[in-house]
Amino acid sequence: MSGLSLSLLPAVVADVPVIAQINQVAYFPEAIGRFVFTDWPDPSTQYQYFLSRIQARFQNPEADLIKAVDTSSGEIVGFGCLTHVAVGQPDNRSGIAAAPPPHINLELIRYVSAEVNKLEAKMQGVAHYGQSMALM
Numbered sequence: 561m562s563g564l565s566l567s568l569l570p571a572v573v574a575d576v577p578v579i580a581q582i583n584q585v586a587y588f589p590e591a592i593g594r595f596v597f598t599d600w601p602d603p604s605t606q607y608q609y610f611l612s613r614i615q616a617r618f619q620n621p622e623a624d625l626i627k628a629v630d631t632s633s634g635e636i637v638g639f640g641c642l643t644h645v646a647v648g649q650p651d652n653r654s655g656i657a658a659a660p661p662p663h664i665n666l667e668l669i670r671y672v673s674a675e676v677n678k679l680e681a682k683m684q685g686v687a688h689y690g691q692s693m694a695l696m
Contacts, residue, residue: 564630571625571639573618579639580611599663609661617641646687
């Protein structure tokens with residue numbers, strides 16, 4: 561039986577639309593989507609949300625985006641993002657724009673963010689990598 565053969569390569573800006581689509585497809589079936597997106601299941605607004613998040617990751621010099629490429633077809637089939645968090649520096653992995661889109665449930669996002677911040681506080685004083693996402 562032959563399996564899928566993958567190459568892990570640095571993602572480039574031209575990969576952003578495909579990576580955003582993979583991100584959207586991976587998250588679409590998750591139950592939380594019904595609560596985060598006020599207009600769920602509208603795929604166009606979800607795509608724009610994930611597109612803006614991936615674009616923001618490319619703006620972060622501490623973020624490393626990689627793509628998983630099927631070596632036989634050349635198709636991007638997954639991706640990952642690691643963000644280096646140095647000692648004494650804020651953990652800036654959110655990738656959410658300063659002005660979130662109108663179709664996002666900000667109350668839920670604020671609640672979840674506060675809980676995530678509690679977890680991140682445990683890493684204060686320790687250089688580490690934060691996994692932003694890894695999907696296939």
